[in-house]
Amino acid sequence: MDIDLYINSVYHGFHPIEVIENYRFEYFLKAVKKAYTIDWDEVVLYAIYSYDAETQGFISADFMCLRMTYERYVQLCSGISKNCRLFCLKNR
Numbered sequence: 001m002d003i004d005l006y007i008n009s010v011y012h013g014f015h016p017i018e019v020i021e022n023y024r025f026e027y028f029l030k031a032v033k034k035a036y037t038i039d040w041d042e043v044v045l046y047a048i049y050s051y052d053a054e055t056q057g058f059i060s061a062d063f064m065c066l067r068m069t070y071e072r073y074v075q076l077c078s079g080i081s082k083n084c085r086l087f088c089l090k091n092r
Contacts (some may be wrong), residue, residue: 006061020061026065028087034065035089043073047087048080054082 002014002027002064005023024047045065050060068076070090077086 006062030065043088045088049085051083
């Protein structure tokens with residue numbers, strides 16, 4: 001089953017899970033590098049996964065490397081669908 005792929009919210013077609021996982025790893029590494037430069041109260045958002053409400057099947061993945069305050073991240077989490085998962089890193 002193919003998954004919708006977005007990069008910076010721009011659609012890039014359907015892709016198998018292996019391609020999605022490669023992008024996840026690539027953007028995770030980008031986020032790790034960026035996390036070294038952020039402030040203590042910031043995060044780097046690198047992926048948003050969307051799932052089907054009934055089956056919980058994987059629908060789409062959106063990859064980015066966005067720096068934002070933790071406060072903004074919390075606001076985003078509270079406003080996003082319960083069927084979405086956000087992936088972020090803090091400066092360690």
